Amino acid sequence: MSIALTLKVALRGLLANKVRTFLMMAGVIIGIAALIGIVAVGQGAKAKVAKSTNKMWGTNPIMITAGAGGPNAGPHMGMGVGVGAQTLKMDDLEAIEKEVPNVRKASPGLLKSDAQVKFRQQAKTTEIWGITPEFREYRSWDVDSGEYISDDDVRSMTRVVLIGQTVAKELFGDEDPTGARIMIDNVSFKVKGLLMERGTSPDGENIDDRVMIPITTFSHRLYTVDYLSNIVVQLKDVSKMDETAAALDALLRDRHQIVPPKQEDFAVRTPSGVVKLFSGTSQTLTLFLGIVSGIALLVGGLVIMNIMLISISERTREIGIRRALGARRKDILNQFLTEAMMVTLTGGLIGVLVGIAAAKAISVTKGMPTLVSWQSIALSLVFSIAVGIVFGVQPARRAANMNPVEALRGK
Amino acid sequence: MMIHMQGITKVYEMDGRSLRAADDISLQVEAGEFVAIVGPSGSGKSTLMNLIACLDTPTSGTYELDGVEVDKLNDDDLSLARNSKIGLVFQSYNLLARMTALENVELPLLYGTHPGDGVAAQRALKAVGMGDRADHWPNQLSGGQQQRVAIARALINDPAIILADEPTGALDTRSGMEVMAIFQKLNREGRTVILVTHDQAVAEHARRVVSLRDGRIVSDEPVAQPRHAEDELAKLPAQEVGR
Numbered sequence: 308m309s310i311a312l313t314l315k316v317a318l319r320g321l322l323a324n325k326v327r328t329f330l331m332m333a334g335v336i337i338g339i340a341a342l343i344g345i346v347a348v349g350q351g352a353k354a355k356v357a358k359s360t361n362k363m364w365g366t367n368p369i370m371i372t373a374g375a376g377g378p379n380a381g382p383h384m385g386m387g388v389g390v391g392a393q394t395l396k397m398d399d400l401e402a403i404e405k406e407v408p409n410v411r412k413a414s415p416g417l418l419k420s421d422a423q424v425k426f427r428q429q430a431k432t433t434e435i436w437g438i439t440p441e442f443r444e445y446r447s448w449d450v451d452s453g454e455y456i457s458d459d460d461v462r463s464m465t466r467v468v469l470i471g472q473t474v475a476k477e478l479f480g481d482e483d484p485t486g487a488r489i490m491i492d493n494v495s496f497k498v499k500g501l502l503m504e505r506g507t508s509p510d511g512e513n514i515d516d517r518v519m520i521p522i523t524t525f526s527h528r529l530y531t532v533d534y535l536s537n538i539v540v541q542l543k544d545v546s547k548m549d550e551t552a553a554a555l556d557a558l559l560r561d562r563h564q565i566v567p568p569k570q571e572d573f574a575v576r577t578p579s580g581v582v583k584l585f586s587g588t589s590q591t592l593t594l595f596l597g598i599v600s601g602i603a604l605l606v607g608g609l610v611i612m613n614i615m616l617i618s619i620s621e622r623t624r625e626i627g628i629r630r631a632l633g634a635r636r637k638d639i640l641n642q643f644l645t646e647a648m649m650v651t652l653t654g655g656l657i658g659v660l661v662g663i664a665a666a667k668a669i670s671v672t673k674g675m676p677t678l679v680s681w682q683s684i685a686l687s688l689v690f691s692i693a694v695g696i697v698f699g700v701q702p703a704r705r706a707a708n709m710n711p712v713e714a715l716r717g718k
Numbered sequence: 719m720m721i722h723m724q725g726i727t728k729v730y731e732m733d734g735r736s737l738r739a740a741d742d743i744s745l746q747v748e749a750g751e752f753v754a755i756v757g758p759s760g761s762g763k764s765t766l767m768n769l770i771a772c773l774d775t776p777t778s779g780t781y782e783l784d785g786v787e788v789d790k791l792n793d794d795d796l797s798l799a800r801n802s803k804i805g806l807v808f809q810s811y812n813l814l815a816r817m818t819a820l821e822n823v824e825l826p827l828l829y830g831t832h833p834g835d836g837v838a839a840q841r842a843l844k845a846v847g848m849g850d851r852a853d854h855w856p857n858q859l860s861g862g863q864q865q866r867v868a869i870a871r872a873l874i875n876d877p878a879i880i881l882a883d884e885p886t887g888a889l890d891t892r893s894g895m896e897v898m899a900i901f902q903k904l905n906r907e908g909r910t911v912i913l914v915t916h917d918q919a920v921a922e923h924a925r926r927v928v929s930l931r932d933g934r935i936v937s938d939e940p941v942a943q944p945r946h947a948e949d950e951l952a953k954l955p956a957q958e959v960g961r
Contacts, residue, residue: 628812630797631773632825632826633797633800633802633829633875634797634829635793635794636793636794711773712768712773715808715812
């Protein structure tokens with residue numbers, strides 16, 4: 308019997324009892340909708356974290372921060388890590404550039420979380436960073452207006468400052484701040500540029516609430532420090548990220564003479580590590596919804612099996628007639644298996660649509676980003692068919708193995 | 719030779735006791751014959767009919783149907799034999815309710831080698847006088863009409879034999895006569911027809927009657943003067959028409 312005819316016969320069987328057919332589909336619809344929803348929420352969250360990580364860190368650098376704590380020491384992923392710790396030194400940076408082969412460039416960073424900035428009568432406390440011009444590239448964070456800090460600024464320890472959007476708004480209102488003079492901890496600085504707006508980091512930090520000055524100005528003119536808050540390491544070959552991170556870790560352990568039980572006084576972080584850290588929360592949700600989806604599919608499958616068994620015993624006579632007219636066991640098996648797969652595949656398709664709608668609803672009402680991928684749709688449809696086969700095969704076998712004489716009697 | 723049965727025995731095991739539903743039956747049917755198999759209930763008619771129809775296999779003995787040794791076939795080949803060599807007609811018509819008359823007639827083609835295109839089925843319906851009811855559902859047809867659709871279905875694969883099990887049992891006299899007239903016409907056209915019935919009067923439409931009792935053939939004789947269904951129809955009182 309051809310596939311088209313098998314489909315036609317199966318469709319006839321299903322349309323004959325629409326309510327029953329719908330009941331058979333319900334579990335699959337719920338299960339698949341949940342599956343699509345989960346994947347959409349999970350992937351949406353992941354994409355958001357990846358995006359905001361890039362926003363924070365630029366594309367692919369490794370960051371070394373001063374202070375204790377392994378790579379998973381809390382979600383504070385910004386440059387805020389390392390505040391106050393004085394364990395990283397300039398010669399660490401030089402050693403990194405010299406001794407780790409995959410390092411393209413290591414850039415120093417300094418920061419202080421409570422600098423007082425003042426413009427005329429407006430004052431506020433904000434975070435201050437000491438940076439080098441490379442910062443613009445690896446953070447992909449440029450200025451909106453004015454100019455960026457230059458190599459000359461670093462060399463001559465100029466008193467120039469780049470200010471974030473939040474700082475600009477609070478000090479200047481709608482005025483253009485470039486060229487104005489502000490006081491930072493009572494030292495006069497010229498505003499060289501206004502940084503682009505960056506919004507909020509995944510852990511809720513306001514990225515725009517900070518100012519940046521040349522690192523040398525930070526360490527020698529504004530404050531006097533002989534340490535670094537962090538070192539940003541850019542790689543020649545980013546595919547060797549993990550190995551390089553391990554090499555950096557080993558080098559610094561050696562230089563800082565870290566032997567157990569002494570704790571590390573620095574942390575080496577890779578963007579992927581941070582992504583993992585943040586997807587942790589959504590993984591719990593994914594797992595939970597995954598279980599819901601699995602249970603719904605299992606229950607749906609059992610319902611299908613149950614209804615099919617009932618349907619087959621009601622259709623015993625039909626099976627007998629078909630057998631008497633020449634249907635082989637295989638034909639009967641295919642007929643009922645096709646019915647089961649049609650039910651679950653149709654349920655799966657409806658479930659995909661419901662899931663997509665649910666994902667849309669979640670992102671609109673809860674403000675959570677969602678992403679429906681074609682992989683999750685394909686996986687859902689494969690799952691649906693699999694449910695049909697797994698739970699349909701036993702009833703279909705029972706139908707196929709009926710004795711034709713007894714089946715004709717309608718027993 | 720259409721049917722060649724030799725020493726066919728069928729034993730059913732029931733609650734530890736064995737029942738010989740067919741006991742050493744030997745039966746030959748030539749092409750073009752019209753044979754009635756008669757006997758009271760429990761005589762083994764149904765068993766013999768299931769064996770002839772390839773719905774069941776004998777416990778022992780040999781059965782050759784149109785040159786094929788049926789007793790040696792596996793389940794798939796038995797299905798194929800039912801499909802291509804046997805045209806079955808049942809007492810309760812056994813049409814599928816969710817298919818039109820035409821689709822019911824085409825049903826055997828579904829399990830054969832070439833699917834139907836409606837032409838052959840339409841021709842078969844026409845042959846039993848149901849050409850204008852092709853699109854009707856079974857529940858829109860009278861019993862006699864349903865049985866005629868069932869006969870068309872039996873004819874669709876041009877089978878070696880037409881095997882009818884109490885085909886008039888559920889019908890009123892006139893419809894029954896009409897059905898018998900169709901069988902007689904098919905037989906005149908050269909088809910081999912086997913009729914299983916408990917009704918002696920129905921059996922006398924055949925040209926040969928095989929009587930069964932307790933699973934054995936007790937007599938096998940030609941009918942001297944077969945009844946002629948069309949003549950009988952003509953003699954029926956007029957008020958039965960237009961039921």
